[in-house]
Amino acid sequence: MEGIITKAVGGLYTVESSTGIYACKARGIFRKQGISPCAGDLVVFEDEVINDILPRKNMLIRPPLANLDQLVFVVSACDPAPNLQLLDRFMAVCEYKKIKPVLVFTKTDLADVTSFAAHYNRSGYAVYFVDYQKQETVQAVYQALEGKVSAFTGNSGVGKSTLLNTIDPRLNLETADISRKLGRGRHTTRTTSLYTLENGGRVADTPGFSTFETEAYASIEADELADCFPEIRDCQKNCRYSDCRHLREPDCTIREAVHEGMISASRYDSYTVMLEEILSRKKYG
Numbered sequence: 030m031e032g033i034i035t036k037a038v039g040g041l042y043t044v045e046s047s048t049g050i051y052a053c054k055a056r057g058i059f060r061k062q063g064i065s066p067c068a069g070d071l072v073v074f075e076d077e078v079i080n081d082i083l084p085r086k087n088m089l090i091r092p093p094l095a096n097l098d099q100l101v102f103v104v105s106a107c108d109p110a111p112n113l114q115l116l117d118r119f120m121a122v123c124e125y126k127k128i129k130p131v132l133v134f135t136k137t138d139l140a141d142v143t144s145f146a147a148h149y150n151r152s153g154y155a156v157y158f159v160d161y162q163k164q165e166t167v168q169a170v171y172q173a174l175e176g177k178v179s180a181f182t183g184n185s186g187v188g189k190s191t192l193l194n195t196i197d198p199r200l201n202l203e204t205a206d207i208s209r210k211l212g213r214g215r216h217t218t219r220t221t222s223l224y225t226l227e228n229g230g231r232v233a234d235t236p237g238f239s240t241f242e243t244e245a246y247a248s249i250e251a252d253e254l255a256d257c258f259p260e261i262r263d264c265q266k267n268c269r270y271s272d273c274r275h276l277r278e279p280d281c282t283i284r285e286a287v288h289e290g291m292i293s294a295s296r297y298d299s300y301t302v303m304l305e306e307i308l309s310r311k312k313y314g
Contacts, residue, residue, distance in 0.1 A: 035223040055079040067093035087126040092221040099129040103183035106140035117299035121257035148293040174230035
């Protein structure tokens, strides 16, 4: 039979198929091959043993998730404040792995996020604003999950679990308040599980992140990075030099677009920081 892994804990895998839900173990050959089944994997199993993992279209290492259609970045307007450079790094990895990034701003009743959102609207990303006093804003996010495999991620304390509980109260995910001493949320999501929504979507609530090492998720080369920023990718075809890095080259179309406000300065800064890191790593690595 074929099914999808919805939970992986300590070598035991919950597999959901058209005929039911099964608790399975994996063949020992996977360990010898250095392969670990994970949530989102499409598998072939028999007698509660996973015999094969079907080809993955993408994979995240931390948390381990496979075959995502979209990654939903939950960003709070405040407490904790948005970390746009961290967000841009993760979104670049999404582009690289062909995962659609979606942005959801929470706590919009406490601070104005329109200036932040404008950076991403201009880049062509889907952006949602959640106000729990307006059910239609939650419903809009719910509709965006229909029929897709999605994961929710973001800094600890931004309200990922709270949002998912509001979207589907059956989930009953654990939540926690912001730590006043540390200024960030306490991790309440300890395992990665896929939950099935009534609209056919599957969602994973992942442990929150506070730091990010791009190399842990994808080894993006210098000449690939521009393609991971859609606004730069679409504009660079008009650049004077085919191998332009968009850093200090004269008559660079990208730098001109930033100067004219066509490309967000914040997004461009994230690109240059990442590019300098890649070049430095290549030089001294």
